[in-house]
Structures are given as structure tokens and as C-alpha cells.
Amino acid sequence: MSRQIITSSNINQTDFVSNKQSGKTLAADLKSLFKFPVLIANAVPIFAGFWLAVYFTGASFAANAGTFLLTIIGSTLVMAGALVINNWYDVDIDTVMSRTKSRPTVTGTIPLRAVLWIGITASAVGFILMMFTTAAAVQYTFVGWFVYVVPYTMWSKRRYTLNTVIGSISGAVTPLIGWAALAPVSHIVPIILALIIFIWQMPHTFAIAIRKYDEYKAADVKMLPVVHGLEITKRQMAIYIACLLPLPFYLFSLGTAFVVIATVLNVAYLALAISGLFVKDDMKWARKMFLVSVNYLMIIFVMAIVVTLPWGG
Incomplete structure (x- = not known):
């Protein structure tokens, strides 16, 4: 009798774990x-x-x-x-x-x-x-x-x-x-923010494409590094990031602090991109570029919100 109870308990417990796992999977x-x-x-x-x-x-x-x-x-x-x-x-x-x-x-x-x-x-x-x-x-x-x-x-x-x-x-x-x-x-603000995203997406996507070069090549996806090589891709990344440099200066309506911080971010981002022209480990550098690019965009937009809060300006 006790064994039957234990067995039923085990079945119920197994079902619970299975259902829970199915929920996690879904x-x-x-x-x-x-x-x-x-x-x-x-x-x-x-x-x-x-x-x-x-x-x-x-x-x-x-x-x-x-x-x-x-x-x-x-x-x-x-x-x-x-x-x-x-x-x-x-x-x-x-x-x-x-x-x-x-x-x-x-x-x-x-x-x-x-x-x-x-x-x-x-x-x-x-x-x-x-x-x-x-x-x-x-x-x-x-x-x-x-x-x-x-x-x-x-x-x-x-x-x-x-x-x-x-x-x-x-x-x-x-x-x-x-x-x-x-x-x-x-208004100039949404237009410039749209331009920032548009330009930013090129070096961001190229960083992913370099990291996943072998996979994109195997899948025959026409990414820039797969078709034209890493060196051209790295040069284009630096050029696109350089195009971000003047954009914060159109956003002085968000305050001097925003313009200064955004410019510092742009300079640091560009410096990292230029360093890629001389590195030996392209994969390690591409990973850094990817991480920086993700944080870059989030900082820009969160900062635009913060500086316009009642206590942010």
C-alpha cells in the first residue's frame, strides 16, 4: 500500500516537473x-x-x-x-x-x-x-x-x-x-536620432557578421565580410562611425551634457574601430565592437530620456 502511494507520488512529481519543463521550453x-x-x-x-x-x-x-x-x-x-x-x-x-x-x-x-x-x-x-x-x-x-x-x-x-x-x-x-x-x-531631434540609428546599424551588423563569418559563409548570406573580406569591412566600420561624430552637435536642445557625453562615446567608439585595422585577433576585436555598439545605442537613448526628465536638465 505504501509502495503504491510512493509510486503515485513519484508519477505526479514527474508530471509536474515535465509540465514545468514544457512551460520553460515554450x-x-x-x-x-x-x-x-x-x-x-x-x-x-x-x-x-x-x-x-x-x-x-x-x-x-x-x-x-x-x-x-x-x-x-x-x-x-x-x-x-x-x-x-x-x-x-x-x-x-x-x-x-x-x-x-x-x-x-x-x-x-x-x-x-x-x-x-x-x-x-x-x-x-x-x-x-x-x-x-x-x-x-x-x-x-x-x-x-x-x-x-x-x-x-x-x-x-x-x-x-x-x-x-x-x-x-x-x-x-x-x-x-x-x-x-x-x-x-x-523637429530636428527625431530626425537626428533616426540618422544615428541608421548609421549605427552598419558597424553593429558588421561586427556580428565578422564574429559569425563562417556561419554566414556556410549559409551563403551576402554579408560584407563574406563577400569582400574583413579588411574592407573594418575600414567601412570606421567610416560609418566617423559619420556619427557631427550628429550630437545638432542636439544641443537636449543640453550640453548630452552633447559632451555622446561625443565622448563617438570618439571612443571610433578609436576602437580604428584599432581594428591593426589587431591580429579579429574575432576578439569584433566581440568588443559588438558589445560596445549595443551599449552605445542604449546609452544614447536612455540619456536622451534622462536629460529631459524634470530633474535631468
Whole structure:
């Protein structure tokens, strides 16, 4: 009798652990499918764009909280939809690359048909929510979605090294989406922030492409280092970062502290890029460039928010 009780207890415990593990697996699969870190990286500039529009127009954030929620949730769903469709379309590439072999599209834990419908549904719901903001915000959101899904994912990624430039347009519209949800994008601040993201994405993506050179080559993805070599890629990275140098000086409306800190970041970023022209260990240097680039963009946008808080200026 006691053994039967113990056995039943063990079965229940096993089921509990199995269910718990399944929950963890599903959560991990969804996080991978929606490329959660990428979503966060795009949501911050959207929030910054909206916040800065509130600041410069003298509007009340509390009075526009509903519009903000529609904007942040709607645009994030649209971006999520685009990323999921990208996963669905790129399953053959992801199967070859070791860094993407754990995605549910590759492992088969989520059927491809379901993945496609998740992407379409998320995009559709996101656009419906965005329609309750402004026409301009919807337009910028559509530009980001369309460029990422069609010209980038379905056309240029497998054919041309220009795919990085094309894909950068999708990221660049994020602060414009946030700003346009509240006010016309005729102010210098959102335009410069969009330019920063657009330019930044080239050295950021090239750093990833250098680190994952063998994988991109095996998958026949037309990344710059794979097609034209590491030396040309490193020189272009330095040139793009140099193009960031003058941009903070158009943002004096955010305060001298912002301009000084952003300029110091740009100089340090450029110095690291130039050092890459002389290093022997390209992989180690590319890893540093990747880490710096991720932190660079987050610091820029968080700082833009902080300096415009009531106690930040």
C-alpha cells in the first residue's frame, strides 16, 4: 500500500516537473521566435521618440498615456510580426547557422504554418492598434515592417551586401514612430536620432557578421565580410562611425551634457574601430565592437530620456 502511494507520488512529481519543463521550453521558444532582445532594442527608441515629443511640444504625458500605450504595444506587435515572418522565411538559413539552430522554426517545436500565422496575426493586430494613434505613426510603422519583410528578408539578404543598409531603414524609423504618434516629425531631434540609428546599424551588423563569418559563409548570406573580406569591412566600420561624430552637435536642445557625453562615446567608439585595422585577433576585436555598439545605442537613448526628465536638465 505504501509502495503504491510512493509510486503515485513519484508519477505526479514527474508530471509536474515535465509540465514545468514544457512551460520553460515554450517560453524559450517564443522568446527566440519573437527575437525578444531585438524587440526591446527597438522599443526603447520608440519610447524615447514619444517622450521627447511630449517634452518639446509641452504636452502632458499623463494626458496622452492612452496614445502612448497604443503606440508602444501596437508598434511592438508589428515589429514582432515582422521578426516572426523573418524567422519563417529564413528557416533554411537558420538550419545551417549554429547560432540559430535552436529556433523553434528549425527544431520543429512550432510548425512553420503556425509561425507564419503568428507573424501575420501579430502584424495585423499591431497595425489595428496603431490606427488609433496618427496616420503618420502608422505610415512610419508600415515603412519599418515592409522594408524588413520584403526588401530586406525576401530580396536583398541572400543577394547583395547592400542588405545591411536596407535593413537599417527599419530600425531607423523607430524614434519617428514614437514622435509621430504625438506630433508631426518636423523637429530636428527625431530626425537626428533616426540618422544615428541608421548609421549605427552598419558597424553593429558588421561586427556580428565578422564574429559569425563562417556561419554566414556556410549559409551563403551576402554579408560584407563574406563577400569582400574583413579588411574592407573594418575600414567601412570606421567610416560609418566617423559619420556619427557631427550628429550630437545638432542636439544641443537636449543640453550640453548630452552633447559632451555622446561625443565622448563617438570618439571612443571610433578609436576602437580604428584599432581594428591593426589587431591580429579579429574575432576578439569584433566581440568588443559588438558589445560596445549595443551599449552605445542604449546609452544614447536612455540619456536622451534622462536629460529631459524634470530633474535631468
